[in-house]
Every structure is written in C-alpha cells, then in structure tokens.
Amino acid sequence: MKKELNLLLVNGSPRGERSLTRQLASSFMDYWRANGVTGTIKEHDVGRNPPPFVTEDWVAAAFTPPADRTSRMKQALAYSDTAIAELKKADVLVLATPMHNYGLPAATKAWVDQVIRVNETFSFDLGRGDFPIEPKLSGKRMVLLTSAGEFGFEQSGIRAGKNHLHPHVETIAHYLGVSHSWGASIEYQEFVDQRFEKSKARAFSKLPDIFEELLLSYTSTDDATKNSK
Numbered sequence: 001m002k003k004e005l006n007l008l009l010v011n012g013s014p015r016g017e018r019s020l021t022r023q024l025a026s027s028f029m030d031y032w033r034a035n036g037v038t039g040t041i042k043e044h045d046v047g048r049n050p051p052p053f054v055t056e057d058w059v060a061a062a063f064t065p066p067a068d069r070t071s072r073m074k075q076a077l078a079y080s081d082t083a084i085a086e087l088k089k090a091d092v093l094v095l096a097t098p099m100h101n102y103g104l105p106a107a108t109k110a111w112v113d114q115v116i117r118v119n120e121t122f123s124f125d126l127g128r129g130d131f132p133i134e135p136k137l138s139g140k141r142m143v144l145l146t147s148a149g150e151f152g153f154e155q156s157g158i159r160a161g162k163n164h165l166h167p168h169v170e171t172i173a174h175y176l177g178v179s180h181s182w183g184a185s186i187e188y189q190e191f192v193d194q195r196f197e198k199s200k201a202r203a204f205s206k207l208p209d210i211f212e213e214l215l216l217s218y219t220s221t222d223d224a225t226k227n228s229k
C-alpha cells in the first residue's frame, strides 16, 4: 500500500473553529497523520486569506510566454505560480468548502481560477476540434468535504437541481488532474435538529473509509502516477 503521499488541504470556509467543513478536514487529517502516511502536508487557507481575483493583467500575463513576461506580468501571476506549484506537488487534494448561494464560495472559486491556467494545468489546442482544452495533470486523488444549511442536494434529493457545488467541483476536478474522488457532506446545518446531528455523524463516520479507500486506490491502479505530474 502506498504510504508516501503529498497532500494539499484547501480550506474554503470564512469561519474559524465553528466551521463544519474545517472540522471534517481536521478529522480527516487526524486519520492521515495517525496512520503512517509520509510525505508533505500543505494547508492553503483560502477562506481566511482569500486569493486575488483574476484581472486583465493576469489574463494577459498568463497568455504571454514566460520568457517574454514583464516584471508587472510576473507580479500578476505570483499568487497563481505558488498555488499551482502546491497543486502540482500534491498527490492528494483535500478540498473542504461550504456551499454558498448554491455553489462555491467566492474565495474557493478564486483559488480555482488561480490554479487552472493555460499551459500550466491545461493545454489549449484548436487542433483538437471542438474540445481544445485538456488537463496537463493526472492521477491525483481528491477528497471533497462540504457543508450546507439546507438539505436534499443529492442526485435524487428535493434540491438536486439547486446543487451547483458538487457538479461544478466534479467538472473542475478534471482540470486539476483528479482521477479518483471521494466525498462527505453535511446538510441541515440551518435546521439545528436531529436531522442535522444525523447528517453530521454520517459525514464524520465516512472519513475512515474514505481514507482506507484512498490508500487502496494506489495498490491496484497507478502507483506510477507520481511521475505523471
């Protein structure tokens, strides 16, 4: 079983100790640390320190070949460079993020916009016809930990059509180089009733299984993924 894995934890909640997604992430990290996985752990706290938004300077810089970039362009890409380096190094991405207005919080989305960048995390080639974009990274594992105030966001749930968080992350994950993913979600936070307690307990109880399955995913398939980054 593969035990040397670099992990990147992205926390997207603006809340501190009270954040349910931070609590889920922290619990998952307890399993990670307690079970002899070596490798680096990097936390990127975008909830508390929101990334800059993409600007016109940023776009111009991203589309300029590295050798031709001015110092202003390099400055515009500085955050992105660091965030991309963290992602490239990671075998495992733990993305802990609340649902805000039925989708990703702005800070988490800003991180996504900083890391999904032409010639870095994806290539663009019109020779590919109607689908010119392809990810450059592959083989990463993702654990998506979410929390919502309402409920019924699962596929057959009463608010499935309002869930713009999970389908969005699923689409994005491809461009982050994710090949396998797992998730745990808390719902009912705003109801503060028994259903909330049950949902919370269920989400936390999934974490050890996710941890085991994640490690097992390296035994059968691509132990060589470290070289694919």
Ligand SMILES: Cc1cc2nc3c(=O)[nH]c(=O)nc-3n(C[C@H](O)[C@H](O)[C@H](O)COP(=O)(O)O)c2cc1C
Binding pocket: 013, 014, 015, 018, 019, 020, 021, 022, 097, 098, 099, 100, 101, 102, 103, 147, 148, 149, 150, 151, 189, 190
């Ligand atoms: C700005 C904001 C927007 C929210 N939008 C939604 C929403 O659209 N749907 C929902 O079910 N809950 C929504 N919530 C509730 C959060 O998803 C819920 O409180 C969740 O537990 C937050 O995660 P955290 O505890 O990790 O911060 C919103 C909360 C905030 C602060």
